[in-house]
Amino acid sequence: MEKILKEEKDKALTMVKTAGFNSMKQDPYESPFLNLSDTKIPETSREIFQWCKYYYMFDPLISGAINALANFPVTEVYLEDIDDKTAGEGDSDIFKTYERVLFKELNLYKILAEIGIDFFTYGNCFIFGEMKTNPATKEREWKVITRLDPSKMTIDYNPATYEKKYKWTVPESTARIVRNKKPKAEYDKIPEMIKQAVKKNEAVVLSNDNIYHFSRATDSMGDNQVWGTPIVANVLKLLMYRNILRQAQEAIAREHIVPMRVYYLNPTNEFSTNADYSTTAKDFAKELMKSVKDPNYKVVSPVPVNMLSVGGQGRQLLLTPEIQQIQDEILAGMGVPREFIFGGISYSGSSISFKILENQFITYRLHLKDFIQNFLIKGMAKARGEWVSGDDDSKLITAKMTDLKMQDDVQQKQLIINLNGAGKCTNEYMWKVMGLDPDKMKDSLKKEALEAVRLEAAVEEERLKSQQKALDLQLKLQMAQIEMQEKLRRYQMALQGDTIDNIPGEDQPDIQSEAPKKSEEAPENVQQTVEQPVMPGSGGLEGIVGQLSKIDPKYREKVLQTFPASFAAQVRSALEQREAGDNVDMRPMPEQRPPRRDSLK
Secondary structure, three states, X not given: OHHHHHXXXXXXXXXXXXXXXXXXOOOOOOOOOOOHHHHHOOOOHHHXXXXXXXXXXXXXXXXXXXXXXXXXXXXXXXXXXXXXXXXXXXXXXXXXXXXXXXXHHOOHHHHHHHHHHHHHHHOEEEEEEEEEEOOOOOOEEEEEEEEEOHHHEEEEXXXXXXXXXXXXXXXXXXXXXXXXXXXXXXXXXXXXHHXXXXXXXXXXXXXXXXXXXXXXXXXXXXXXXXXXXXXXXXXXXXXXXXXXXXXXXXXHHHHHHOOEEEEEEOOOOOOOOOOOHHHHHHHHHXXXXXXXXXXXXXXXXXXXXXXXXXXXXXXXXXXXXXXXXHHHHHHHHHOOOHHHHHOOOOOOOOHHHHHHHHHHHHHHHHHHHHHHHHHHHHHHHHHHOOOOOHHHXXXXXXXXXXXXXXXXXXXXXXXXXXXXXXXXXXXXXXXXXXXXXXXXXXXXXXXXXXHHHHHHHHHHHHHHHHHHHHHHHHXXXXXXXXXXXXXXXXXXXXXXXXXXXXXXXXXXXXXXXXXXXXXXXXXXXXXXXXXXXXXOOOHHHXXXXXXXXXXXXXXXXXXXXXXXXXXXXXXXXXXXXXXXXXXXXXXXXXXXOOOOOOOOO
């Protein structure tokens, strides 16, 4: 590639020099395919890489496009175990080892983003890996994965055998440490292979098992087929032309944006003819400076003053439309839609551009998968003795990436959901269309279902406990009601003339002596009392009150509701007196005799 660049530059320079010496030719462009920027074509690939780095560092359009191309295709990476198990329960020790090395030790996502930056900026990315022995497990694993500077790389390609040999030129800073052997700590860390290469002034030959080369597609002319073409190189001439427009716009802004004001004195017949205009002009300038410092200051001039404005037409001279057009051409040359950088993407307006970009990303993602599977995983398995030949491919951990979605097609997703609801589409396919990992979704649904069952069982258990407590309380209330009704029945039977011995039950109150016997001599009011179950005596009432006082007050009223209204009122009154602690003397009052008359009076 360097040879081709040098030949094109020499041809352009020869044509320009020939046109300059021939006075009959005023046109410096000998060929219609050349312009002035062709005379500045970089001669070596290293120069191209330097210009690519410059534009990536300082040009917002180039850096925005490259960052978007590098980061957008990178989606979530997940591993599958040998027995088709994903991350979760039942992972094997081998699976956990690879997961730890790739995602924790190497920081895989950061590496993938860095690969994209070099791939789209320089067209090439060289990844070098070094192994180590883990002191804990005594097994081989990746120690470090790093990018190499493309400008320090040399590729020796043999077209007859299709073999490639990668050589790395030691950086000058490292070579200086090796030659001076200082500082000692840094010198001891440098591998012996690099030290020998510096002493022999040679490049370090890298093992093909430890290096992976990403390269963009390019032509097959000459030795250029082993190097990828940077996308920045495709638009390098347009970038130079845009810089010329920007230089012109900067000059316009400096000269014509801010107008220059010129003040001049207008002589009149009333002004003294012997007056010195230079002195008047100096005095006016001093007054003008005072007004600049203090906008409220009023300038007084002895003669009329006029002003001329020079410049200020820069807005009409700016080259914004031309620069905008060049930027669109640059993005087209890089294969990036304008909406991908500036936003405003719509499915209807950019479907073709999206499809082209999506195909480009699909090819790039295949390179990333090959790097993860065949370089990182297989290389580590080979060092650990887990892979010997192609027959062991089925025994390797498998790396996968979630699907890339360039556009959010709501109608298509809704159609897939409807098909799934009708049983015409599997859940796994629906999850993939939604951009979700099917295996992770299955695990999540399983966990949610188990958690729902546990919650439902806990709620049911609490509900049964509450019901049991309510039943126990209801049973106690019914037993208390039955006991009170039984005591009331026995008391009514006693009032009707039955003896206490004939009444079933135990621990009955002694009410036989209190209740009047049923006979012909019984008063009419006593017979009425028997017909209405009211307890006139104190023995039966006190027994019921004693029983009710042992019941919880919140259930006491329900028991009283089973009694006749008049009897319940008597019981409530007795309960209130009992709780208040009033000791009422129920004995009859002693008879009072009238006072004696004093016979002496």
